[in-house]
Amino acid sequence: MVKLDYKKEYKDLYMPKGIPTFIDVPPIAYVMVEGKGNPNTSKEYQAAVGILYAISYAIKMSKMGKNQPVGYFDYVVPPLEGLWWGDDEYFDGKRIVDKDKFYWKSMIRLPEFVTPEYFEQVKKEVAIKKPEIDVSLAQYFVYEEGQCVQIMHKGSYDDEPESVAKMNQYMKEHNYICDINNHRYHHEIYLSDPRRCKPENLKTVIRHPVRKK
Template identity: 60%
Template sequence: MTDKFDFKKEFKELYMPKTKPMIIDVPEIIFIMIDGKGNPNTCKEYKNAMEVLYGLSYSIKMSKMSGTQPDGYFEYVVPPLEGLWWTNGERFDGIHIKNKDEFCWTSMIRQPNFVTVEVFETAKKVLTKKKPNLDLSLARLEVFNEGKCAQIMHIGSFDDEPSTIKVLEEFIVEAGYQNDISEKRKHHEIYLSDPRKVSSEKLKTVIRHPIV
């Protein structure tokens, strides 16, 4: 049996950094994205976003089962969930978190390069038939060009991220760069662990900040 293409293994520099910070040039990547606002632990908007993102991603992945796979299709593992985070009215650095209800976010899952607008729209139709009550209106397909960034692996609870981010920020300055978080470039997290299956102290999260 042919091994499935695993983006995490094939692009280790993007998904498997060490707990020591590093600089990386992130290439253009295709994502399905959904924007929203609110505490991810409690708001319905975030729950809906998760259902839509995974529903669309798996609809595309499983298209082979119905013989409707797109041109260029290959066997692959659905990439991990990612998130861009910010708050309105102030620069969000991931350290000074006051009220999670004020979070603004873009949740997203990477897609293989064979996923075109046509493939995306077909997946939406398939998912709508399966789950007609699911709101797909906010989902979009976008090519994301993140550029030069600094990143680090955080191991532990999401609430303990500030200490790791401080290490990352110190590294950015020492390396001769400056943090470039702005309205266009955001605090970025990649979730490598499933919180439902992994204890909080063992969660692995890539934390990535844009730099200039």
Template identity: 50%
Template structure:
């Protein structure tokens, strides 16, 4: 049986950076996204976003079970959850003000996921869970471009120390932050805090930059 395609293995450069900061050029990728605001630990909107993202992503993956798989379908592992973050006032991420977060939560999709495939998945999920507000879900293509990134190990609340190292690396190598509506503080969650000891959690931290 052929091995399932796993982005974490085929695109290790983007999903498995080292513990030392590095520079990366991120190409265009396809995502299903849901945007919202508030503290992800307490926000009902964030909880709903998770249901929508995983419902749609696994619906597309399991479409083979009812014979509705799209053209070009292949076996794959659903990629990890990712998040783009900023503050409501437009500032950089401040972990002491989580209630003021603006976030875009997203899960990468294989290249065969087109607009038609996405709409079909929404229709199926609506029939299964009509209480979910799917109007906020969208299929997008993102090209992050030039970034710096590093692997953070440990609890999410310990990320500021790792980010400080990443910012120092940025400065020492002649880069400055390059934030915009599309280019934000980016995190990729490689572990499930419900199932993983916090000290062993792995999170990719990525920041958009430009050369001075």
């Protein structure tokens, strides 16, 4: 059986070009944990990532157990993603701010066969197998992102404002306005593992919601 790889199947979502492009993103379901703090130093963020992967791999490996969900298909676990905003105003990605004040929703896409009911079932199973993980923090989250501009950013996370500036110029030229607010966020998709990749080689999809002027 061929495994579904979301990055390859939906290249428009996960493999954009190094220049800004427009995309209309459909509603997508995620396993999500939210919190606050610097992702580089926050124990809360590291714990969140651990929760996400524990649940994601439990769902993937359900094919080996007795409780395989209806409609199951084999797949590659999608990449880690993050929605980000700040304390005093909505984070717009234009500058590096105090990372300790970041609010975030860290998340991994769920395959389409995962229902809210099955999601809760998996949480209970993971809680039994890995009691050291607080799976109660995990939520079934559907993000209706809609119209966006995105770009493939190559390099350090701290250099992202350079790519955001290109996105803002594209919006201006195509009569769009950045529409980051309290329910549409600065969105990042992490295609590289920073533990195994030099900063200059990191690949990150940056996506901002937009609306027409």
